[in-house]
Amino acid sequence: MPSLIEALMSQVGRKILTGVTGVLLVFFIIFHLLGNLAIFGEPDAMNAYSHFLHQLGPLLWIARIGLLLFFVVHAWIGISIWLNKRKARPQDYKVYSTKGGPSRQGLSSKSMVFTGFVLLIFVVFHVNTFALGDMNTVVVNGVEMHDIKTLVLDTFQSPFYAFGYTFVMLLLGAHLGHGIWSAFTSLTVSSKKVSAAIYTIGVVISVILAIGFLFIPLYIYFGGGCEAALIQCN
Amino acid sequence: MSEMTIHLKIWRQKTNKDAGHFEDYTLPDVNEHMSFLEMLDVLNENLMKEGKDPVEFDHDCREGICGSCNMVINGRAHGPKLKTAACQLHMRTYNDGDTIVIEPPRAAAFPIIKDLVVDRSAFDRIIQAGGYVSVKTGAAPEANLIPVEQDTSNDSFDYATCIGCGACVAACPNSSASLFTGAKLSHLNRLPQGNPERAKRTVAMVQQMEEEGFGDCSNYAECEAVCPVGISISAIAEMRREYVKALF
Numbered sequence: 001m002p003s004l005i006e007a008l009m010s011q012v013g014r015k016i017l018t019g020v021t022g023v024l025l026v027f028f029i030i031f032h033l034l035g036n037l038a039i040f041g042e043p044d045a046m047n048a049y050s051h052f053l054h055q056l057g058p059l060l061w062i063a064r065i066g067l068l069l070f071f072v073v074h075a076w077i078g079i080s081i082w083l084n085k086r087k088a089r090p091q092d093y094k095v096y097s098t099k100g101g102p103s104r105q106g107l108s109s110k111s112m113v114f115t116g117f118v119l120l121i122f123v124v125f126h127v128n129t130f131a132l133g134d135m136n137t138v139v140v141n142g143v144e145m146h147d148i149k150t151l152v153l154d155t156f157q158s159p160f161y162a163f164g165y166t167f168v169m170l171l172l173g174a175h176l177g178h179g180i181w182s183a184f185t186s187l188t189v190s191s192k193k194v195s196a197a198i199y200t201i202g203v204v205i206s207v208i209l210a211i212g213f214l215f216i217p218l219y220i221y222f223g224g225g226c227e228a229a230l231i232q233c234n
Numbered sequence: 235m236s237e238m239t240i241h242l243k244i245w246r247q248k249t250n251k252d253a254g255h256f257e258d259y260t261l262p263d264v265n266e267h268m269s270f271l272e273m274l275d276v277l278n279e280n281l282m283k284e285g286k287d288p289v290e291f292d293h294d295c296r297e298g299i300c301g302s303c304n305m306v307i308n309g310r311a312h313g314p315k316l317k318t319a320a321c322q323l324h325m326r327t328y329n330d331g332d333t334i335v336i337e338p339p340r341a342a343a344f345p346i347i348k349d350l351v352v353d354r355s356a357f358d359r360i361i362q363a364g365g366y367v368s369v370k371t372g373a374a375p376e377a378n379l380i381p382v383e384q385d386t387s388n389d390s391f392d393y394a395t396c397i398g399c400g401a402c403v404a405a406c407p408n409s410s411a412s413l414f415t416g417a418k419l420s421h422l423n424r425l426p427q428g429n430p431e432r433a434k435r436t437v438a439m440v441q442q443m444e445e446e447g448f449g450d451c452s453n454y455a456e457c458e459a460v461c462p463v464g465i466s467i468s469a470i471a472e473m474r475r476e477y478v479k480a481l482f
Contacts, residue, residue, distance in 0.1 A: 001433075001437060001480070001481065002437060002441070002481070004481075007477075007481050010440060010441070010444060010477070011410075011412070011440065011443065011444050011450050011451065012440055012473065012474050012477040012478075013477075014450065015450065015451060015474065016474060016478065081408065081449075081450040081452060084408065084449050084450055085407065085408050085409070085449055087342065087447070087449070088341060088342050088343070088408060088409035088410075088447060088448060088449030089340050089341055089342065089408075089409040089449070090342055091340055092340070093306060093309055093337055093340055094243075094245075094256065094335060094337060095308055095309035095335045095337070096306075096309040097308070097309040097310060098310075098456055098459065099310045099311075099314070099316065099405070099456065099459040099460050100316075100459060101316045101458075101459040102455055102458045102459050102466070102467075103454065103455050103456045103458065103459035104453065104454055104455040104456075105407070105454045105455070105456050105459075109452070109453075109454055110407070112452070178453075181453070182452070182453040185453045185467065185470070185471050186453065186471075186474065187474075188471045188472070188474045188475035188478065189471055190468040190469075190471035190472045190475065191468070192466060192468055195468070195471070
Protein backbone atom coordinates (compact mmCIF):
# COMPACT_ATOMS: atom_id res chain seq x y z
CA MET A 1 0.00 0.00 0.00
CA PRO A 2 1.26 3.50 -0.75
CA SER A 3 2.01 5.92 2.08
CA LEU A 4 -0.36 8.88 2.54
CA ILE A 5 2.08 11.19 0.76
CA GLU A 6 2.47 8.77 -2.16
CA ALA A 7 -1.31 8.41 -2.35
CA LEU A 8 -1.83 12.18 -2.36
CA MET A 9 0.81 12.59 -5.06
CA SER A 10 -0.72 9.88 -7.28
CA GLN A 11 -2.91 10.90 -10.23
CA VAL A 12 -5.99 10.07 -8.18
CA GLY A 13 -4.70 11.84 -5.06
CA ARG A 14 -3.78 15.00 -6.95
CA LYS A 15 -7.24 15.16 -8.47
CA ILE A 16 -8.93 14.66 -5.09
CA LEU A 17 -6.76 17.41 -3.60
CA THR A 18 -7.76 19.71 -6.48
CA GLY A 19 -11.41 18.86 -5.86
CA VAL A 20 -11.29 19.38 -2.08
CA THR A 21 -9.41 22.68 -2.31
CA GLY A 22 -11.65 23.80 -5.18
CA VAL A 23 -14.85 23.15 -3.22
CA LEU A 24 -13.46 24.92 -0.13
CA LEU A 25 -12.46 27.91 -2.27
CA VAL A 26 -15.98 28.02 -3.75
CA PHE A 27 -17.40 28.11 -0.20
CA PHE A 28 -15.04 30.99 0.57
CA ILE A 29 -16.13 32.82 -2.60
CA ILE A 30 -19.81 32.40 -1.65
CA PHE A 31 -19.14 33.91 1.81
CA HIS A 32 -17.06 36.66 0.21
CA LEU A 33 -19.96 37.61 -2.05
CA LEU A 34 -22.40 37.56 0.87
CA GLY A 35 -20.00 39.85 2.74
CA ASN A 36 -19.75 42.20 -0.24
CA LEU A 37 -23.52 42.62 -0.21
CA ALA A 38 -22.98 44.75 2.94
CA ILE A 39 -22.23 47.60 0.53
CA PHE A 40 -25.95 47.73 -0.20
CA GLY A 41 -26.85 47.78 3.51
CA GLU A 42 -26.74 50.55 6.08
CA PRO A 43 -24.02 53.17 5.38
CA ASP A 44 -21.75 51.66 8.05
CA ALA A 45 -22.57 48.01 7.38
CA MET A 46 -19.49 47.25 5.26
CA ASN A 47 -17.03 48.82 7.68
CA ALA A 48 -18.73 47.11 10.59
CA TYR A 49 -18.49 43.75 8.80
CA SER A 50 -14.81 44.30 8.06
CA HIS A 51 -14.24 45.36 11.68
CA PHE A 52 -16.02 42.22 12.89
CA LEU A 53 -13.70 40.05 10.78
CA HIS A 54 -10.61 41.84 12.11
CA GLN A 55 -11.83 41.30 15.67
CA LEU A 56 -11.70 37.53 15.13
CA GLY A 57 -7.93 37.69 15.75
CA PRO A 58 -6.34 34.22 15.62
CA LEU A 59 -9.39 32.77 13.85
CA LEU A 60 -8.88 35.25 11.05
CA TRP A 61 -5.26 34.19 10.72
CA ILE A 62 -6.22 30.52 10.64
CA ALA A 63 -8.68 31.33 7.84
CA ARG A 64 -6.08 33.38 5.96
CA ILE A 65 -3.38 30.71 6.18
CA GLY A 66 -5.91 28.02 5.24
CA LEU A 67 -7.09 29.97 2.22
CA LEU A 68 -3.53 30.61 1.08
CA LEU A 69 -2.74 26.91 1.45
CA PHE A 70 -5.86 25.82 -0.51
CA PHE A 71 -5.12 28.36 -3.19
CA VAL A 72 -1.45 27.40 -3.57
CA VAL A 73 -2.19 23.64 -3.62
CA HIS A 74 -5.05 24.10 -6.12
CA ALA A 75 -2.98 26.28 -8.45
CA TRP A 76 0.17 24.20 -8.14
CA ILE A 77 -1.56 20.92 -9.03
CA GLY A 78 -3.50 22.59 -11.85
CA ILE A 79 -0.33 23.98 -13.40
CA SER A 80 1.55 20.67 -12.95
CA ILE A 81 -1.27 18.74 -14.68
CA TRP A 82 -1.09 21.20 -17.54
CA LEU A 83 2.70 20.87 -17.78
CA ASN A 84 2.33 17.09 -17.76
CA LYS A 85 0.21 17.23 -20.92
CA ARG A 86 3.17 17.80 -23.18
CA LYS A 87 5.10 14.96 -21.63
CA ALA A 88 2.18 12.58 -22.15
CA ARG A 89 1.67 13.73 -25.78
CA PRO A 90 4.94 15.09 -27.17
CA GLN A 91 3.53 15.40 -30.68
CA ASP A 92 0.12 17.00 -31.08
CA TYR A 93 -2.57 16.17 -33.63
CA LYS A 94 -2.72 18.10 -36.89
CA VAL A 95 -6.50 18.12 -36.60
CA TYR A 96 -8.30 17.75 -33.29
CA SER A 97 -11.90 18.29 -32.33
CA THR A 98 -14.38 17.17 -29.75
CA LYS A 99 -16.91 14.49 -30.62
CA GLY A 100 -19.68 16.28 -28.73
CA GLY A 101 -22.29 14.05 -27.09
CA PRO A 102 -21.39 13.49 -23.45
CA SER A 103 -18.09 15.39 -23.81
CA ARG A 104 -17.58 18.32 -21.42
CA GLN A 105 -14.90 19.83 -23.62
CA GLY A 106 -15.68 23.45 -24.29
CA LEU A 107 -14.56 27.00 -23.69
CA SER A 108 -14.87 26.60 -19.92
CA SER A 109 -13.05 23.27 -19.52
CA LYS A 110 -10.38 24.00 -22.14
CA SER A 111 -9.49 27.36 -20.57
CA MET A 112 -9.16 26.18 -16.94
CA VAL A 113 -5.41 26.84 -16.82
CA PHE A 114 -5.76 30.23 -18.49
CA THR A 115 -8.68 31.41 -16.33
CA GLY A 116 -7.00 29.92 -13.26
CA PHE A 117 -3.74 31.70 -14.02
CA VAL A 118 -5.50 35.05 -14.49
CA LEU A 119 -7.33 34.49 -11.18
CA LEU A 120 -4.00 33.71 -9.49
CA ILE A 121 -2.52 37.02 -10.60
CA PHE A 122 -5.79 38.81 -9.86
CA VAL A 123 -5.87 37.60 -6.25
CA VAL A 124 -2.41 39.06 -5.63
CA PHE A 125 -3.55 42.44 -7.00
CA HIS A 126 -6.87 42.21 -5.20
CA VAL A 127 -5.35 41.49 -1.79
CA ASN A 128 -2.82 44.27 -2.38
CA THR A 129 -5.58 46.75 -3.27
CA PHE A 130 -8.13 46.03 -0.57
CA ALA A 131 -6.51 44.12 2.29
CA LEU A 132 -3.15 45.90 2.22
CA GLY A 133 -4.30 49.21 0.66
CA ASP A 134 -4.03 52.58 2.43
CA MET A 135 -7.16 53.16 4.43
CA ASN A 136 -8.39 56.02 6.56
CA THR A 137 -10.04 55.27 9.82
CA VAL A 138 -13.58 56.13 10.68
CA VAL A 139 -15.40 56.18 14.00
CA VAL A 140 -18.65 54.25 14.09
CA ASN A 141 -20.64 54.28 17.32
CA GLY A 142 -17.52 55.34 19.18
CA VAL A 143 -15.39 52.49 17.73
CA GLU A 144 -12.45 53.34 15.47
CA MET A 145 -12.23 51.10 12.41
CA HIS A 146 -10.78 50.94 8.87
CA ASP A 147 -12.82 52.78 6.28
CA ILE A 148 -12.83 49.98 3.70
CA LYS A 149 -16.05 51.28 2.18
CA THR A 150 -14.50 54.55 1.01
CA LEU A 151 -11.53 52.62 -0.40
CA VAL A 152 -13.91 50.38 -2.36
CA LEU A 153 -15.99 53.28 -3.65
CA ASP A 154 -12.85 55.26 -4.61
CA THR A 155 -11.17 52.30 -6.31
CA PHE A 156 -14.08 51.52 -8.58
CA GLN A 157 -14.31 55.09 -9.84
CA SER A 158 -11.42 54.06 -12.08
CA PRO A 159 -12.57 52.42 -15.32
CA PHE A 160 -9.42 50.27 -15.21
CA TYR A 161 -10.54 48.71 -11.93
CA ALA A 162 -14.27 48.65 -12.64
CA PHE A 163 -13.98 46.96 -16.05
CA GLY A 164 -10.87 44.97 -15.15
CA TYR A 165 -12.75 43.41 -12.24
CA THR A 166 -15.77 42.78 -14.44
CA PHE A 167 -13.60 40.92 -16.95
CA VAL A 168 -11.88 38.81 -14.30
CA MET A 169 -15.24 37.92 -12.72
CA LEU A 170 -16.45 36.64 -16.09
CA LEU A 171 -13.36 34.43 -16.14
CA LEU A 172 -14.19 33.28 -12.59
CA GLY A 173 -17.63 32.25 -13.84
CA ALA A 174 -16.05 30.36 -16.74
CA HIS A 175 -13.59 28.62 -14.39
CA LEU A 176 -16.35 27.49 -12.03
CA GLY A 177 -18.68 26.47 -14.87
CA HIS A 178 -16.52 23.40 -15.45
CA GLY A 179 -14.77 23.51 -12.09
CA ILE A 180 -17.67 22.83 -9.71
CA TRP A 181 -18.83 19.76 -11.60
CA SER A 182 -15.26 18.59 -12.17
CA ALA A 183 -14.51 18.90 -8.43
CA PHE A 184 -17.41 16.62 -7.54
CA THR A 185 -16.39 14.11 -10.22
CA SER A 186 -12.92 14.15 -8.69
CA LEU A 187 -14.55 13.67 -5.30
CA THR A 188 -15.92 10.40 -6.68
CA VAL A 189 -19.55 11.28 -7.50
CA SER A 190 -20.26 8.47 -9.95
CA SER A 191 -24.06 8.38 -10.23
CA LYS A 192 -25.01 9.64 -13.69
CA LYS A 193 -28.16 11.35 -12.41
CA VAL A 194 -26.43 13.10 -9.52
CA SER A 195 -23.52 14.08 -11.77
CA ALA A 196 -25.86 15.67 -14.34
CA ALA A 197 -27.67 17.55 -11.56
CA ILE A 198 -24.37 18.80 -10.14
CA TYR A 199 -23.36 20.09 -13.56
CA THR A 200 -26.52 22.18 -13.81
CA ILE A 201 -26.27 23.41 -10.22
CA GLY A 202 -22.58 24.20 -10.79
CA VAL A 203 -23.34 26.33 -13.83
CA VAL A 204 -26.13 28.16 -11.95
CA ILE A 205 -23.81 28.86 -9.00
CA SER A 206 -21.08 30.08 -11.38
CA VAL A 207 -23.46 32.48 -13.11
CA ILE A 208 -24.81 33.81 -9.79
CA LEU A 209 -21.30 34.28 -8.39
CA ALA A 210 -19.93 35.96 -11.52
CA ILE A 211 -22.90 38.33 -11.84
CA GLY A 212 -22.91 38.98 -8.08
CA PHE A 213 -19.26 39.97 -8.07
CA LEU A 214 -19.18 41.98 -11.29
CA PHE A 215 -22.36 43.87 -10.40
CA ILE A 216 -20.67 45.70 -7.52
CA PRO A 217 -17.81 47.40 -9.43
CA LEU A 218 -20.15 48.34 -12.29
CA TYR A 219 -22.81 49.59 -9.85
CA ILE A 220 -20.24 51.81 -8.15
CA TYR A 221 -18.65 52.97 -11.41
CA PHE A 222 -21.99 54.05 -12.80
CA GLY A 223 -22.74 56.07 -9.66
CA GLY A 224 -24.89 53.67 -7.65
CA GLY A 225 -22.65 53.52 -4.62
CA CYS A 226 -22.16 57.26 -4.39
CA GLU A 227 -25.84 57.97 -3.81
CA ALA A 228 -26.17 55.16 -1.33
CA ALA A 229 -23.11 56.22 0.65
CA LEU A 230 -23.77 59.94 0.25
CA ILE A 231 -20.14 60.30 -0.84
CA GLN A 232 -19.19 62.80 -3.49
CA CYS A 233 -17.90 60.76 -6.42
CA ASN A 234 -16.29 62.10 -9.58
CA MET B 235 -25.27 3.43 -55.65
CA SER B 236 -23.26 6.58 -55.78
CA GLU B 237 -19.52 6.82 -55.96
CA MET B 238 -17.47 9.68 -54.66
CA THR B 239 -14.02 11.16 -54.72
CA ILE B 240 -12.32 11.22 -51.34
CA HIS B 241 -9.10 13.06 -50.56
CA LEU B 242 -6.97 11.55 -47.82
CA LYS B 243 -4.20 13.03 -45.73
CA ILE B 244 -2.57 10.13 -43.91
CA TRP B 245 0.25 10.06 -41.36
CA ARG B 246 3.12 7.98 -42.73
CA GLN B 247 5.95 6.95 -40.45
CA LYS B 248 8.35 4.14 -41.38
CA THR B 249 9.59 3.30 -37.89
CA ASN B 250 9.36 4.59 -34.34
CA LYS B 251 12.57 6.55 -34.93
CA ASP B 252 11.36 8.15 -38.17
CA ALA B 253 10.06 11.73 -37.91
CA GLY B 254 6.91 10.95 -39.92
CA HIS B 255 4.92 13.14 -42.29
CA PHE B 256 1.51 13.46 -43.95
CA GLU B 257 0.96 12.10 -47.41
CA ASP B 258 -1.93 13.05 -49.68
CA TYR B 259 -3.92 10.47 -51.65
CA THR B 260 -7.05 10.73 -53.76
CA LEU B 261 -9.49 7.88 -54.27
CA PRO B 262 -11.77 8.63 -57.23
CA ASP B 263 -14.31 5.83 -56.89
CA VAL B 264 -15.26 5.32 -53.27
CA ASN B 265 -18.51 3.43 -52.83
CA GLU B 266 -20.77 4.88 -50.13
CA HIS B 267 -21.47 1.40 -48.74
CA MET B 268 -17.81 0.70 -48.06
CA SER B 269 -16.68 0.66 -44.48
CA PHE B 270 -13.92 3.09 -43.58
CA LEU B 271 -11.41 0.24 -43.43
CA GLU B 272 -12.55 -1.12 -46.81
CA MET B 273 -11.83 2.31 -48.23
CA LEU B 274 -8.30 2.01 -46.79
CA ASP B 275 -8.06 -1.51 -48.29
CA VAL B 276 -8.78 -0.04 -51.71
CA LEU B 277 -6.15 2.61 -51.15
CA ASN B 278 -3.62 -0.06 -50.15
CA GLU B 279 -4.44 -2.21 -53.21
CA ASN B 280 -3.81 0.81 -55.40
CA LEU B 281 -0.56 1.59 -53.58
CA MET B 282 0.67 -1.99 -53.92
CA LYS B 283 -0.17 -2.04 -57.64
CA GLU B 284 2.02 1.04 -57.95
CA GLY B 285 4.77 -0.79 -56.05
CA LYS B 286 4.45 1.52 -53.06
CA ASP B 287 4.35 0.72 -49.37
CA PRO B 288 0.74 0.24 -48.19
CA VAL B 289 -0.60 2.24 -45.24
CA GLU B 290 -0.19 0.13 -42.12
CA PHE B 291 -3.25 0.12 -39.88
CA ASP B 292 -4.48 -2.18 -37.12
CA HIS B 293 -7.65 -4.20 -37.71
CA ASP B 294 -8.94 -7.59 -36.81
CA CYS B 295 -12.65 -8.38 -36.32
CA ARG B 296 -14.07 -5.47 -38.32
CA GLU B 297 -17.27 -5.78 -36.34
CA GLY B 298 -16.58 -3.36 -33.52
CA ILE B 299 -15.61 -5.80 -30.82
CA CYS B 300 -11.84 -6.21 -30.95
CA GLY B 301 -10.79 -2.58 -30.54
CA SER B 302 -7.83 -2.83 -32.94
CA CYS B 303 -8.93 -0.18 -35.41
CA ASN B 304 -8.57 2.89 -33.18
CA MET B 305 -7.29 5.72 -35.40
CA VAL B 306 -7.91 9.44 -35.26
CA ILE B 307 -10.10 10.54 -38.14
CA ASN B 308 -10.41 14.28 -38.71
CA GLY B 309 -9.36 14.87 -35.12
CA ARG B 310 -11.77 12.39 -33.54
CA ALA B 311 -10.87 8.92 -32.32
CA HIS B 312 -12.84 6.35 -34.39
CA GLY B 313 -14.31 9.13 -36.54
CA PRO B 314 -17.35 11.37 -36.18
CA LYS B 315 -20.02 8.97 -34.93
CA LEU B 316 -20.81 8.32 -31.28
CA LYS B 317 -20.49 4.71 -30.04
CA THR B 318 -18.99 3.59 -33.35
CA ALA B 319 -15.60 1.99 -33.90
CA ALA B 320 -13.68 3.05 -37.03
CA CYS B 321 -14.43 -0.33 -38.64
CA GLN B 322 -18.17 0.27 -38.22
CA LEU B 323 -17.96 3.69 -39.84
CA HIS B 324 -19.24 3.79 -43.41
CA MET B 325 -18.27 6.05 -46.26
CA ARG B 326 -21.86 7.27 -46.59
CA THR B 327 -20.97 9.46 -43.58
CA TYR B 328 -18.84 11.50 -45.99
CA ASN B 329 -19.60 13.60 -49.04
CA ASP B 330 -18.08 13.66 -52.50
CA GLY B 331 -14.88 15.74 -52.45
CA ASP B 332 -14.31 15.55 -48.67
CA THR B 333 -10.78 15.56 -47.29
CA ILE B 334 -10.18 13.14 -44.44
CA VAL B 335 -7.14 13.47 -42.18
CA ILE B 336 -6.08 10.20 -40.56
CA GLU B 337 -3.59 10.10 -37.70
CA PRO B 338 -2.47 7.43 -35.24
CA PRO B 339 -3.55 7.75 -31.59
CA ARG B 340 -0.90 10.09 -30.19
CA ALA B 341 0.46 9.48 -26.71
CA ALA B 342 3.92 8.94 -25.27
CA ALA B 343 2.61 5.71 -23.73
CA PHE B 344 1.50 4.48 -27.20
CA PRO B 345 4.69 4.65 -29.29
CA ILE B 346 4.10 4.52 -33.04
CA ILE B 347 5.27 1.27 -34.64
CA LYS B 348 4.47 2.20 -38.22
CA ASP B 349 2.06 4.63 -39.91
CA LEU B 350 -1.23 4.31 -37.97
CA VAL B 351 -0.17 1.35 -35.84
CA VAL B 352 0.80 2.05 -32.25
CA ASP B 353 2.11 -0.17 -29.48
CA ARG B 354 -0.71 -0.44 -26.92
CA SER B 355 1.06 -2.92 -24.64
CA ALA B 356 0.94 -0.27 -21.89
CA PHE B 357 -2.72 -1.33 -21.51
CA ASP B 358 -1.64 -4.97 -21.18
CA ARG B 359 0.75 -4.02 -18.39
CA ILE B 360 -2.04 -2.16 -16.57
CA ILE B 361 -4.12 -5.36 -16.79
CA GLN B 362 -1.13 -7.43 -15.65
CA ALA B 363 -0.85 -5.19 -12.59
CA GLY B 364 -4.25 -6.32 -11.30
CA GLY B 365 -6.94 -6.52 -13.97
CA TYR B 366 -7.74 -10.15 -13.25
CA VAL B 367 -9.33 -12.39 -10.62
CA SER B 368 -7.07 -15.05 -9.08
CA VAL B 369 -9.09 -18.22 -8.80
CA LYS B 370 -8.29 -21.89 -8.86
CA THR B 371 -9.44 -23.16 -12.21
CA GLY B 372 -10.93 -26.57 -11.75
CA ALA B 373 -14.13 -27.82 -13.29
CA ALA B 374 -16.49 -25.07 -14.35
CA PRO B 375 -18.45 -24.04 -11.24
CA GLU B 376 -22.22 -23.86 -11.20
CA ALA B 377 -23.12 -20.43 -12.58
CA ASN B 378 -25.47 -19.47 -9.75
CA LEU B 379 -23.24 -20.68 -6.95
CA ILE B 380 -22.31 -17.13 -6.00
CA PRO B 381 -25.41 -14.94 -6.18
CA VAL B 382 -24.90 -11.58 -7.89
CA GLU B 383 -27.69 -9.01 -7.88
CA GLN B 384 -29.07 -8.15 -11.29
CA ASP B 385 -28.14 -4.44 -11.01
CA THR B 386 -24.59 -5.26 -9.95
CA SER B 387 -24.25 -7.76 -12.74
CA ASN B 388 -25.61 -5.27 -15.30
CA ASP B 389 -23.32 -2.45 -14.12
CA SER B 390 -20.33 -4.75 -14.10
CA PHE B 391 -21.13 -5.89 -17.61
CA ASP B 392 -21.46 -2.27 -18.82
CA TYR B 393 -17.87 -1.65 -17.72
CA ALA B 394 -16.71 -5.05 -18.98
CA THR B 395 -17.64 -4.01 -22.51
CA CYS B 396 -14.38 -2.02 -22.69
CA ILE B 397 -12.50 -3.37 -25.69
CA GLY B 398 -9.20 -1.70 -24.81
CA CYS B 399 -8.99 0.21 -28.09
CA GLY B 400 -7.31 3.23 -26.51
CA ALA B 401 -9.65 5.82 -28.04
CA CYS B 402 -10.01 7.33 -24.56
CA VAL B 403 -6.27 7.98 -24.46
CA ALA B 404 -6.22 9.21 -28.06
CA ALA B 405 -8.99 11.75 -27.48
CA CYS B 406 -8.06 12.94 -23.99
CA PRO B 407 -6.34 16.34 -24.19
CA ASN B 408 -4.04 15.06 -21.40
CA SER B 409 -3.60 11.52 -22.85
CA SER B 410 -5.03 10.01 -19.68
CA ALA B 411 -5.85 6.30 -19.44
CA SER B 412 -8.27 6.86 -16.56
CA LEU B 413 -11.34 5.65 -18.44
CA PHE B 414 -9.67 2.37 -19.40
CA THR B 415 -8.29 1.73 -15.91
CA GLY B 416 -11.53 2.91 -14.30
CA ALA B 417 -13.60 0.60 -16.51
CA LYS B 418 -11.49 -2.43 -15.61
CA LEU B 419 -11.67 -1.63 -11.89
CA SER B 420 -15.40 -0.90 -11.99
CA HIS B 421 -15.96 -4.16 -13.83
CA LEU B 422 -14.06 -6.40 -11.39
CA ASN B 423 -14.32 -4.63 -8.03
CA ARG B 424 -18.10 -4.73 -7.73
CA LEU B 425 -18.34 -8.51 -8.22
CA PRO B 426 -17.97 -10.97 -5.34
CA GLN B 427 -15.26 -12.79 -7.33
CA GLY B 428 -13.25 -9.58 -7.64
CA ASN B 429 -13.79 -8.42 -4.09
CA PRO B 430 -10.90 -10.18 -2.27
CA GLU B 431 -8.23 -8.48 -4.39
CA ARG B 432 -10.09 -5.18 -4.60
CA ALA B 433 -7.70 -2.88 -2.71
CA LYS B 434 -4.50 -4.43 -4.07
CA ARG B 435 -5.87 -4.35 -7.62
CA THR B 436 -6.95 -0.71 -7.45
CA VAL B 437 -3.67 0.60 -6.11
CA ALA B 438 -1.54 -1.51 -8.46
CA MET B 439 -3.48 -0.57 -11.61
CA VAL B 440 -3.55 3.14 -10.78
CA GLN B 441 0.18 3.03 -10.09
CA GLN B 442 0.92 1.16 -13.34
CA MET B 443 -1.23 3.63 -15.31
CA GLU B 444 0.94 6.47 -14.04
CA GLU B 445 4.21 4.60 -14.58
CA GLU B 446 3.31 4.01 -18.22
CA GLY B 447 3.36 7.79 -18.77
CA PHE B 448 -0.34 8.45 -19.30
CA GLY B 449 -1.40 11.97 -18.31
CA ASP B 450 -3.73 13.20 -15.58
CA CYS B 451 -7.51 13.22 -15.93
CA SER B 452 -9.07 16.70 -16.06
CA ASN B 453 -12.66 15.44 -16.30
CA TYR B 454 -13.13 16.60 -19.90
CA ALA B 455 -15.31 13.53 -20.51
CA GLU B 456 -14.07 13.43 -24.11
CA CYS B 457 -13.15 9.80 -23.43
CA GLU B 458 -16.81 8.92 -22.87
CA ALA B 459 -17.74 10.67 -26.14
CA VAL B 460 -15.22 8.70 -28.23
CA CYS B 461 -15.62 5.35 -26.48
CA PRO B 462 -17.03 2.97 -29.14
CA VAL B 463 -18.98 1.13 -26.42
CA GLY B 464 -19.99 4.30 -24.56
CA ILE B 465 -18.37 3.67 -21.17
CA SER B 466 -19.30 6.50 -18.82
CA ILE B 467 -16.76 8.57 -16.93
CA SER B 468 -18.58 7.31 -13.83
CA ALA B 469 -15.86 4.67 -14.13
CA ILE B 470 -13.25 7.33 -13.36
CA ALA B 471 -15.18 8.63 -10.34
CA GLU B 472 -15.49 5.02 -9.14
CA MET B 473 -11.77 4.43 -9.63
CA ARG B 474 -11.07 7.39 -7.36
CA ARG B 475 -13.51 6.14 -4.73
CA GLU B 476 -11.99 2.66 -4.87
CA TYR B 477 -8.52 4.16 -4.50
CA VAL B 478 -9.51 6.12 -1.38
CA LYS B 479 -11.23 3.03 0.08
CA ALA B 480 -8.13 0.94 -0.66
CA LEU B 481 -6.03 3.19 1.58
CA PHE B 482 -8.16 2.59 4.68
